């Protein structure tokens with residue numbers, strides 16, 4: 129396990145409780161994420177990746193029930209936080225970007241108002257302070273700051289997703305949970321966005337829990353990868369090792385079913401950055 133991890137998920141077990149029987153979606157899963165590290169969860173649809181992502185942010189709701197385990201963030205169990213501490217934890221400590229995040233922008237509010245909502249609530253910012261912070265964050269994701277006066281429908285899907293990422297970064301979280309953050313976008317835009325996130329990660333030092341179906345992106349973007357199969361984490365290790373020397377039969381099958389990868393652009397740039 130990692131020395132002084134930012135996040136330590138320990139023996140996490142989550143059931144979806146049904147009238148007749150329970151379904152075990154996450155079965156005794158443990159992994160750590162170090163400060164600044166990108167950890168990826170891979171595995172077939174339905175293996176429990178999103179259930180873990182929601183639980184880490186304590187966004188799981190009935191019928192999901194945590195049967196056992198701990199989710200330690202900076203040593204404190206997220207499952208023990210009271211409402212006030214939870215409000216502080218979300219956004220400040222952990223931010224979440226979903227596949228459909230670009231649709232989570234409020235269609236009737238200008239982008240600047242969406243920044244202000246968050247910054248006023250969490251930091252007590254005035255409109256002028258929020259505008260300044262919004263400009264800084266939009267620049268980071270290559271959106272001209274003057275466009276903060278626009279409404280969400282005036283942007284492309286890729287730009288809206290970048291705006292959501294900028295809003296998520298506005299409070300400087302130490303962990304960003306990304307569940308299929310670019311799946312709805314075309315391949316070129318996906319790559320651009322991940323490249324940007326990777327640059328931001330290096331400059332701002334946050335960690336990422338990254339979930340995707342796309343094993344190519346997974347290998348290129350992650351430092352370490354965990355492979356899930358029917359709720360269990362069957363293998364975890366450095367991305368290179370999981371890709372080149374998988375130990376578990378299922379991991380070998382996953383790669384075998386995936387077209388061979390050419391090059392390693394995100395990692396290459398990271399190494400030279």
Ligand SMILES: Nc1ncnc2c1ncn2[C@@H]1O[C@H](COP(=O)(O)OP(=O)(O)OP(=O)(O)O)[C@@H](O)[C@H]1O
Pocket residue numbers: 144151153171172173174175176177178179180190191192
């Ligand atoms: N609200 C729910 N009630 C009952 N079962 C659920 C519920 N949500 C998810 N499940 C089941 O829990 C299992 C894990 O789902 P989860 O969404 O975590 O998987 P996943 O690996 O993220 O899949 P995908 O890659 O398709 O998003 C699945 O079998 C799913 O059908």
